[in-house]
Amino acid sequence: MIQVTTDPINPGDLLAAFTVDRNQAGAIASFTGLVRSTTDGAAVSRLTLQAYPGFTEKVMADIEAEARGRFDVQDIIAVHRWGEIEVGHPIIFVAVASAHRRPAFEAVDFLMDQFKVRAPFWKKEDGPGGPRWVEPRLADHDDLSRWIPKPL
Amino acid sequence: MATVKLFGAFGDVAGWTEQEIDASTLGELKAMLGANHPRLGNRLDHPSTMVILNNTIVPHSLRTDSSPISDEDEIAFGPPVSGG
Numbered sequence: 001m002i003q004v005t006t007d008p009i010n011p012g013d014l015l016a017a018f019t020v021d022r023n024q025a026g027a028i029a030s031f032t033g034l035v036r037s038t039t040d041g042a043a044v045s046r047l048t049l050q051a052y053p054g055f056t057e058k059v060m061a062d063i064e065a066e067a068r069g070r071f072d073v074q075d076i077i078a079v080h081r082w083g084e085i086e087v088g089h090p091i092i093f094v095a096v097a098s099a100h101r102r103p104a105f106e107a108v109d110f111l112m113d114q115f116k117v118r119a120p121f122w123k124k125e126d127g128p129g130g131p132r133w134v135e136p137r138l139a140d141h142d143d144l145s146r147w148i149p150k151p152l
Numbered sequence: 153m154a155t156v157k158l159f160g161a162f163g164d165v166a167g168w169t170e171q172e173i174d175a176s177t178l179g180e181l182k183a184m185l186g187a188n189h190p191r192l193g194n195r196l197d198h199p200s201t202m203v204i205l206n207n208t209i210v211p212h213s214l215r216t217d218s219s220p221i222s223d224e225d226e227i228a229f230g231p232p233v234s235g236g
Contacts, residue, residue: 117233122231133160
């Protein structure tokens with residue numbers, strides 16, 4: 001389940017709700033991404049994320065479907081916030097339920113690497129030098145290459 | 153008229169994020185956008201620029217100036233996404 005919202009995210013509430021009635025699951029792994037106070041040594045006072053409502057959900061749902069096809073998981077939730085977000089507040093919450101722990105850990109890791117590079121959000125950081133749009137990081141693209149099968 | 157949306161820095165350069173524009177091809181649309189904002193025009197042709205037509209990404213290899221645009225279309229342009 002994908003949700004894109006301008007409302008604040010409460011990871012505790014989301015995880016508690018996701019955990020209810022999981023008699024078949026042996027594991028739930030989760031990840032919460034927060035707004036950092038510094039980026040590459042520069043102070044950040046606030047983050048503004050721009051989404052493309054409709055299209056952003058579609059791309060994230062495609063990524064969720066890829067994860068379901070790739071890992072032995074029972075359920076996935078990803079909630080992504082956009083708009084103005086203060087330092088220390090959650091941007092994204094992801095949780096995966098599975099029978100055993102390994103697919104849950106791996107699916108969360110995969111989902112975050114894919115969302116970071118492919119989910120349509122444009123990021124603007126406010127700092128001492130004024131607001132600036134953030135370009136993609138090469139390291140994020142390197143993270144994606146972890147999921148490409150290597151030749152034997 | 154087609155609905156045109158600009159995301160990220162592109163919206164700041166143009167000074168707007170959504171407009172109805174009368175253009176019959178992608179090339180015509182880009183020329184109109186570039187005529188008003190040369191800095192934006194330069195970016196629209198870049199391979200890394202995202203072009204999204206009716207909620208579907210149009211890869212750089214499939215973009216041609218003669219690609220038709222109809223009145224019902226929604227077309228969006230944005231820099232490469234920077235993640236959450």
